[in-house]
Amino acid sequence: MKTIIVDIAPRNTKTEDLEARMIELESLVSTYGDTVVVKRIQKRDTPDYHTYVGIGKLEEMINAGEELGAERIIIGNILKPAQIYHINEILRERKSKIQAWDRIDLILKIFDQHAHSPEAKLQIELASIRHMGPRIFGMGMELSRQGWGGSGAMRGLGETNTEIMKRHLRDHELKIIEKLERYAKTRSEHRKSRKRKDLKTVGIVGYTNAGKSTLMNTLTHKWVLAEDKLFATLGTSVGKMWLENKVENKKQKVSEDFSTYAHGKEILINDTIGFIRDLPPELIRAFSSTLEDSIEADILLHVIDASDPKVLEKIDIVDTTLSNIGAEQPRIYVFNKIDNMSELAILMMREQFAELNPIFLSAVSKRGIEELKERIREMVE
Ligand SMILES: Nc1nc2c(ncn2[C@@H]2O[C@H](COP(=O)(O)OP(=O)(O)OP(=O)(O)O)[C@@H](O)[C@H]2O)c(=O)[nH]1
Ligand SMILES: [Mg+2]
Known part of the structure; x- marks a missing residue:
């Protein structure tokens, strides 16, 4: 259109x-x-x-x-x-x-276009009611103020209709919230069972189109849809990553204890919806059960499109959104898409963002992936 x-x-x-x-x-x-x-x-x-x-x-x-x-x-x-x-x-x-x-x-x-799971559909419905509901109230006000409400009876009608609409919407909203709470409960049980098994989880977060799903695929060899579209991902998907134990001196370790060498750790990785500027809080809240998986992860990977000119602003938007939803766990700043950048630009960015102690990588060319795994290993041990 x-x-x-x-x-x-x-x-x-x-x-x-x-x-x-x-x-x-x-x-x-x-x-x-x-x-x-x-x-x-x-x-x-x-x-x-x-x-x-x-x-x-x-x-x-x-x-x-x-x-x-x-x-x-x-x-x-x-x-x-x-x-x-x-x-x-x-x-x-x-x-x-x-x-x-x-x-x-x-x-x-x-x-709505990208939502596939029943949970995502419900979350969108909730967000839509919250966003569009007040328009209906506004229309009602307009109806009772203008022509319609000229004389007593008609004005009453306008107001009553608004009241009916309001009540209908509120009931509908409550029903959706109830259903969403059931999904939230199932998720929380899954998380508990992972904790019992001592499975560590990593949540991938970041601005939309930063390359979160691509990184998830690279780390887990899973196939999640990644495309050059905003909000390609809406639900969550979990993949497993295998982290080998760090062995300082492989030869020595192998001869001493082969099992140490062969051992590693399985880690769960969560990919989820991206953030964007100016999202109203009620819209973010509608996605709370999806976002909970990230909030509850042991570590967060904040993926950033380093080749984007608005990089600073976007980091800030993501960090602010995370603190608004109460995510406070340790995080790794991952500057992605360095295959799109010159060596000089990468160097300058390393200096500019040194305070964040970031990892520069490319989820596509895989440069820097080992360094990221190393960092994750240090943090979950
Ligand atoms: N050049 C380059 N492109 C990348 C890299 N990682 C991801 N992309 C591209 O960036 C686009 C977005 O990637 P996704 O992985 O879908 O990004 P996302 O953060 O999951 O996006 P949403 O789910 O839409 O929020 C795709 O066209 C990817 O091919 C990278 O390391 N280098
Ligand atoms: Mg995605």
């Missing part, structure tokens, strides 16, 4: 930051399968109360989009329920084919 994308940013935003935002929004759109036909970012310090981007800009974008056959307009930020409602009202009045979404609508649609 052809899509218009539009966003606003404060006047003092750097041009490169504006570009990065638009590129990310565009890649979300293409992940979903749409094609961007018109895009615009406008500098503006405060969003318009009614339409977010401002009525003039909005109409200009709609006109341009309609000429090119667009059927969607996506505003690259989180809008207030009343704002998205207003925009859709304007479109409806124009009898336009275009429908308006905000960035979260788009992310939820992508989640």
Whole structure:
């Protein structure tokens, strides 16, 4: 489907930051399968109360989009329920084919496309209710304020409908939460049984598209779908990695005690959903049972696309999200995709991020993988 994308940013935003935002929004759109036909970012310090981007800009974008056959307009930020409602009202009045979404609508649609397990589907449903529910309340308010509510009886009707909708949504939300709690319980039992067996777990976390699933595949020889799409992974998958014991002097050890040499440790690795900027907390909470596996892991691998110009910002987003969900365990910063970088760029990054004590590797070429395994071994022993 052809899509218009539009966003606003404060006047003092750097041009490169504006570009990065638009590129990310565009890649979300293409992940979903749409094609961007018109895009615009406008500098503006405060969003318009009614339409977010401002009525003039909005109409200009709609006109341009309609000429090119667009059927969607996506505003690259989180809008207030009343704002998205207003925009859709304007479109409806124009009898336009275009429908308006905000960035979260788009992310939820992508989640929905990629969700395969019943648990992931439920989590998305919960997140959608939380994101879109208030729009229905907003609509109700609008109905009772405008024409509908002109005289007593009709106003009452508007309000009652809103109340019914609200109650219906709340009941539905509770049912989903109940079902999700059952999944959470099963997971927690699995975790306990792993603990009893003294199986250590490693959780792979990071920004979307950083290469988490690729790294998981490289470490475990498992095949998890990895692709150049945002949110390719939505559920979790667990793989096993075999870590051989460290043997300082192999020959000596082998002759002394062959079993030491032959021994190693099995470690479980969890791959999960990636993070992205500006995810509202209620949306993250909807995925809590999926994220719990990572929060509860013994160590976290924070995978970073080192070749990404917005590397610093993305590390920060992931670290902040992790601390918001209460993940505090030791972590290894893994700077991935170094096969995409020059030796000089790698060297400079090593210096820049020395404090994080990171490991530089390529999940594709496998350079640096042994060093990572070594570090994991040190940390789980
Ligand atoms: N050049 C290069 N590309 C990589 C490397 N690791 C992953 N990629 C590519 O990066 C893209 C994303 O990889 P995934 O493993 O799906 O990333 P992810 O972090 O699991 O992404 P989501 O599940 O969508 O959050 C794919 O096109 C991979 O082939 C690497 O070491 N080098
Ligand atoms: Mg993935």
